[in-house]
C-alpha cells in the first residue's frame with residue numbers, strides 16, 4: 001500500500017531537497033527525455049522559475065505528441081451535499097447549518113436532461129459529500145444506473161470505498177474515480193480533517209490502491225493547493241503517481257491542482273499559488289509524465305484556462321454548478337465553492353477553438369465497458 005511507501009519520504013526532508021535545487025539541476029532535468037523524481041523537484045523549485053518559457057515549449061511539444069491538440073470536455077453533477085466530515089476549508093462541512101440535499105433518482109434524471117440541453121457532454125463526473133449511511137454504495141449504484149443512458153462515460157468523485165465496492169460500481173457503468181488526497185502532510189492532515197471518515201489519512205491515501213486493485217479504468221488524483229507547501233505536496237503526488245503506474249499499469253491517470261476558492265467556512269488559504277506558479281507546475285508535470293491527463297476545472301478563470309489549453313492541459317469542465325440539483329432541481333442551493341469561469345459550454349468551446357484546440361465531447365463509448 002502507498003502509505004508504507006510514503007514512509008520513505010519525510011515532509012521536511014523533501015521540502016529541503018526541493019529548495020536546494022539550483023540552475024544546473026533545472027538544466028539537467030530539461031535535457032532529459034525521461035525524468036526521475038529529483039528532476040521533477042528541480043522543475044517545481046524556485047530555481048526553475050526563469051525557465052518558464054522553455055518549460056512551456058517542452059510541455060506543449062510532449063502534449064501535442066501524446067494527445068494532439070485535443071481538450072476533452074466534462075461536466076460535474078453534484079448529487080448530494082450531505083456530509084459527515086468536517087473539512088475546515090469546505091462549505092459542505094457538517095457543522096455548517098443549511099438544508100442538506102440528497103437527490104432522488106427522478107431528480108438525478110432531471111439533472112441529466114438539463115445537462116444534455118446545455119451541450120453535447122458525454123463525460124459526466126458525479127460528485128457527492130461523504131455520508132456512507134445516507135448516500136453510500138447502494139445510492140451511488142442507483143445514481144450511475146440513472147445516468148448511464150444519458151452519458152457514455154461516467155466518473156465519480158466520492159468518499160474512498162472498499163475495493164469490492166469499486167468493482168461492483170464498474171458493473172453499473174463506472175469508468176473513472178477522482179479522489180483528492182488534499183495534502184500528503186501526514187502530521188497536519190488531521191488539522192484540516194478533524195473528524196469523520198476523512199480524518200483517516202491511511203484509508204484515504206490507500207484508496208488509490210483499492211481503485212487500482214478493482215481495475216478502475218481511469219484514476220484522477222489531486223492535492224488542494226492552499227493547505228501546505230504546494231511544492232512538497234505535488235512532489236509527493238508525483239511519487240504517488242509513479243507508484244501507481246508501476247503497480248496498476250493498465251489504468252489511465254489524471255492530475256488536477258485545484259487552488260482553494262472562497263467557501264462558506266471562510267477558511268483562508270495558508271499558501272497562495274500565483275498563475276505563474278500554476279503554469280510552472282503544469283509544465284513540470286507534463287515534462288515528468290508525458291501520458292498523464294491534466295485537468296482544469298472552472299475553479300480557474302477563463303483567461304488562464306484559454307492559455308493553458310494549448311500548453312499542457314488535456315481536459316476541462318464547462319458550465320459547472322457545484323451545488324446538488326444546480327442545473328435544474330435546486331438552482332439556488334449552496335455551492336461547494338464559487339466557480340471562476342462562468343462561461344457557457346458553447347463559449348468555452350468557441351474560445352478553445354480560437355486558441356487552436358480541438359474540443360472533444362465524446363472520447364469513450366459504452367460499448368467498451
Ligand code: SF4
Pocket residue numbers: 083084085086087090091092093094128129130198
Ligand atoms: S471536502 Fe468533501 S468530505 Fe470534506 S466537508 Fe466538503 S464535501 Fe465533505
